[in-house]
Amino acid sequence: MTVFNTIHDQTMPAAPSSAGESAGFRYYDGNSAQPHAVVPQVVGTHLRLASPSGDHVTVWTLESIRLPDSLRPPYTLTRRPDFGERLTVVDEAAHALLAPHLKAVRTRARRSSFRKWAWASAAVWLLGFLFWLAFPSLIDGAVAFVPLKTERRLGEDVRDKVSVLMAKKKDGDVIWCRNAQGVAALDRLVDRLAAAEDSPYTFSVKVVDSRIMNAFAAPGGAILVTSALLEKAQSEEELAGVLAHEMGHVVERHGLRSMAGVYSLQMLGTVLFGSDGGFMGDATRGLAMQMTSSSWNRDYERAADAHAFALLRKVGISTAGLVSFFQRLEQDAAGDRSVFAYLGMLSSHPDTGERISTLQTLASEQGGIMGAAPLPQADWDAVQNICN
């Protein structure tokens, strides 16, 4: 091996220096690893390095010197341009000799780097602000390009995935609730609401057997309701309210917008932050992402509530159902602080109390209506038995 045929003339372990007073500084010329003992002397704007016997070694201008971040010996000075020359300050005594001169070098370097960073930060903030202003429009613009057909296919796919997460299963297959009378009755309610929707979407509502209480609107009109939610709803007005709310999500394309937004944010986060935020960096990034996306989601929920209110009024179904359903949710949440209460219905949603009061304000401003029952009693019974 070629590795070992090099000169090997030193077999003794390292011994302390005998170079006396000059051992405090070691100079490397950049051509070999051989240290040279030097005595530094600052002359005007120059640092002159001489050997202990007084021979000239080299001269550095103070301006060209680059300091390490910490000046605790042993540390090494470099210079620009870098040809590999190094001056190592070995101990405190040597440091004390140079320190007064290095202070000025340090101040100058700090000042110029501060100025650089101040400008850069200002530019970044400005760009960031503009981006923050433009981001929602950018997302909406991107979403507008998605054709209805694609949106519907995507939505069906999403609904299937979500139902696998929530449903009870038999032999590994999701248990759908498909009691014929129940499905027909539910479809009648959906059709009645959809008829008042002025939108290109066709809605399909499916019920899945699950102990998790939730209703979910996928893009394109695919809506999923769990059996636990049907049990929780005490009247057909309440169910109609929930459905109208989910249809609001569909019509305003909240699902697609949120997917596009989160995806772009993630891309952006990776591009900007990369790695090495360490534990705290990752946690902060996750938190920021969570806060941003759930702030959108809260806006979406409010928009869907308003949409539901308007739709119910248009169809002539009592708007009180939506309010009473939220009130029951809030009572349950107060009584039972289970994990699923948050995961299922409340996370990334606005405070239920706030939603109730908003709806009540809407009702008092525009006049809530106490219309006729949305479904005949027989239909409501059928919907409640849809899983049997």
Added chain:
Amino acid sequence: MELKDDDVLYSGGNAAELDALHMHPPIGECDGDGDVYSGIYRQLVQFTGSGWELFKIWIVNFLLTVITFGIYHFWAKVKVRKYLWSHTVVEGEPLEYTGTAEELVIGFLMVAGVLAVYGIARFMLERAHLGLSVVAELALLPLWLFATYRTLRYRLTRTRWRGIRFNLSGSAWKYMFVALGQSLLNMLTLMLWYPKSRVVLRKRVIGNMWYGNRQFGFTGTARPLYATYMVALAGVVVLGAAGAIGSGVYKTFIEFMDNPTQATSKAYLSAMLICYGCLLLGGLFSYWYQAVLIRWEICNTRFPGVQFRSRITWGGLLWLHVSNLLLILCTLGFAAPWATIRSLRLYMHTVEVDGSLAYAHLEKDGQAAPKYGEGFFETFDVDLAM
């Protein structure tokens, strides 16, 4: 006047400490060769960094990264490296990191371009057939291996000691193919080939490393690794299997999937915890192997004029990892800088050396150095692990 070759200010360890160390029996992982030298080892590296100083750097970096929307993180990385390098004092002379954030930015942009192409290709594949995503996933491995070698080269060429830089010769493509072959062999032999593959890859990497105009070498064989490796492997497999069967993790998972409720999810989570606990217990065996591996790698790493060895023990490693884990958990991650410093101290202070370098003949190399940084590992949220 020039200093003599052996005129180094040696800053690590004292005589009494060294004497105490020599009372230990010789290390089993290294064969011979040591007797060429004096047989008297001394501590090679003194790591002088402190947790508090590193913490101050981290917290400032963190704040600046936040207010610049993340762009500062390239500079933050360089700051941390400069600190760690300059507090690694080898034979009285600190290392120096000469990489710049600008290089990292350019490297990152280049890799981001490659990954964008990869992303589009992957999207097309997945549209053609969902099963093809496995192919796309596998295609990342060679990319990863290639980038590993390039990253090491970048970092070595940005590391100087006594004004002279390190380097890595050889081709990253070649390394990629060799490492792919070794991964395949490991898979086919159910990981029984692993110590052998370690030898092949170490030879390729360390044998291509340079300090100035002199080359490192690697002379290890797989034999001293096998006994401990097999024990560690058996420990993980047996305890892992026992945990998986004993905790009934599969059964509770099926129950949870069949009827997702609070009760079934709790049962599933607790089974998972038991399972992980057993795996961790099995992992304890791996500390023994880890220590053997480190000692083996270091004493088989050759450099003209010197002989290295490590005195790291499995107990030391185990304590380091357990205490660091507790430290990080108890402080919610704020003690990460201290954990880093403690690890570096253990790994570096246990390295010893015998012999001396002929500094006057150790000249700078004439090899090329890469111009840009290590984009790949930036984008993937991991650090180099070799």
